[in-house]
Amino acid sequence: MNERDYLAERFEENRTHLRAVAYRMLGSSSEVDDAVQEAWLRLSRADTAGIDNLGGWLTTVVARVCLDMLRSRKSRREEPFAPAAPEPVATSPSGNTPEQEAVLADSIGLALLVVLDRLEPAERLAFVLHDMFGIPFDEIASIVGRSSEAARQLASRARRRVRGGGAPDADLVRQREVVEAFVAALRAGDFEGLLAVLDPDLVVRADMPTGTSEVRGATTWAKGAVSYGHLVQLTQFALVDGAIGVVVAPQGRLVRALRFTIADGKIGEIEVIGNPARLGELEVTIVE
DSSP: OOHHHHHHHHHHHHHHHHHHHHHHOOOOOHHHHHHHHHHHHHHHHHHHGGGOOHHHHHHHHHHHHHHHHHHHHHHHHHHHOOOOOOOOSSSSOOOOOOOHHHHHHHHHOHHHHHHHTOOOOHHHHHIIIEEEEEOHHHHHHHHHHSSSSHHHHHHHHHHHHHHSSSHHHHHHHHHHHHHHHHHHHHHHTTTHHHHHHHHEEEEEEEEEHHHHHEEEEEHHHHHHHGGGGGGGGEEEEEEEETTEEEEEEOOOOOEEOOOOEEHHHHHHHEEEEEEEEHTTTEEEEEEO
């Protein structure tokens, strides 16, 4: 076995752990793939002779990559929709199964993802690495470029915010159920199923590059919507400004976002955003 094959094998042994760290840092499966791939690229270019703890080294690398991605995301006030690049490791099965991905997402919870997205990047890193993975503050300090005590304070501040921000979970779960039913009905062209999740007095407002429009009435809007159900195949569920929504991002480029107002298990308002200026103002995190 040559050195590259040996490194690839060791990398695969750490992949599940690295994905878990990256998912809690980023909350986006596509960005997780990018972060883990970047860790492999850095490992393949590194002089590994002086690395005593490969798992710890890789965790640090992934954390640094995620921190840079979070800072970049914050500066743009939007999540970068980058298509997952092919993984350059070919010695073992790549990534987790869809079932494993679902378990990973469920173990975190939508509410916690919402709260984590409100943290400053350094706070999120300190909280995730220390509270979730037991990384010492001395190591965290070297990643964020601060003292060990400052890293401890970052985690403490994040911990207080997380403890105070877990209440939305039940609401987010109910929102997700309603929006999933909405999307399923559209994909199936199920007119009656669509009406079942829409308030009869539904209002749909659209802000597109060509202008704004408004449609009132569930029946009126649903008749036109079901004929375009094939376009819904391109949608992904996402947190849009902290609420469950739907986005369309072909080839990794965000072109449309839907926000919903939900009450008593019915969708009362839908806002369709396609105006590039408006899209750039949204806080978006893909959820699986």
